[in-house]
Amino acid sequence: MKVSYFPGCTLRTKAKDLDNYARKCAEILGVELCEIKDWQCCGGAFVSAKDEVASKLSSVRALAAARDAGQPLVTVCSACHNVIKQTNDAMQNDEEFAAKANLYMSQDKDPSEAYNGETEVYHYLELLRDVVGFDKIKEAVKNPLTGKKIAAYYGCMLLRPGKVMNFDDPENPTIIEDFIRALGAEPVIYPARNECCGGYVILEDAKSAEKKSNKVSESAANHGAEIIVTACPLCKYNLEKNGSSVPVVYFTELLAEALGVKEDTDAE
């Protein structure tokens, strides 16, 4: 199966691992990630104001490109996913916004046809759950992570706003725990798994970010986690910067390890 792929700016720089493992594992699982040509940075944060149009156009362009390719759009980074999915929702449900965005887009060189939210947006984890299937992943596992206690850290962006993200139950998600089980490891359930690490305010109020991220890492540590797994480069950075006693790894790295392609990918 072919899907359009939006890696985003951070995966191209500080989070290359997240990207490389995602590509390698997709290959093994029979999914071809076709990187969108000339994609532009999503901006890192969705601005909820309805009159903010220009900053959302990079997402609309990526969505329209996927539509034109007849493919769903897949993201890996939690922030890109949140921004693109919320933009898609606005294109579907906010006519005034969609009209303005399409007017801007019509000025592009080689404009696409007007876009109205036709593209299906998947986070890579949803691709694993809904398209590949966790059963198939279980079969493909070569090095099961038996006995490892792993804490899924959802944070805020994958889950909320729940009615737009439609990713999982925002108060009681199970997708990453199911993923962890498919790799043969043992998920650790802890209270802060769907609370925010405060990453956005690091530059403005480092103390506040430290407080929130410590709450998350301590909650995971107190429940016996040996590893915290995340999809978000900002969460990883924030937890590590503030001295998480539990190592934080990307979910794609765990997947690559379990599928037995981690070393190959690192060597490439």
Place this chain on the structure above:
Amino acid sequence: MLNKTERQKEQILRMSGVNPLKCMRCGKCSGTCPSYDEMEYHPHQFVYMVETGDIETLRNSDSIYKCLSCFACVDRCPRGVEPAKIVEAVRLTVIREKGVSRITPNEIPALLDDETPQQLLMSAMRKYNK
């Protein structure tokens, strides 16, 4: 003719799409807000103060920069009020004014280290600059 406060209120409600009259002031949004301790005014107060026109007070408070955009208040509000959107709209009315960026690009290099993800810089530009 609308006075300045009425115009601001109208603008904030239009940008955010929030209807403050739906709020029953249960305080659940503020109870769940991870930045409660850092905020002088809390999410339920933003909703109420925009409704009553006490907008300058909010605009002048650092509370507008303390919101994490975690959307916990949005998902946990029993009335679908979406307080985070009102907090963001008030902040935008401030940072969209000329010369009121909270963090300017030349202040940023000193705040970075080797591992800082691009994502953080991009979102800071969205949150603190117009």
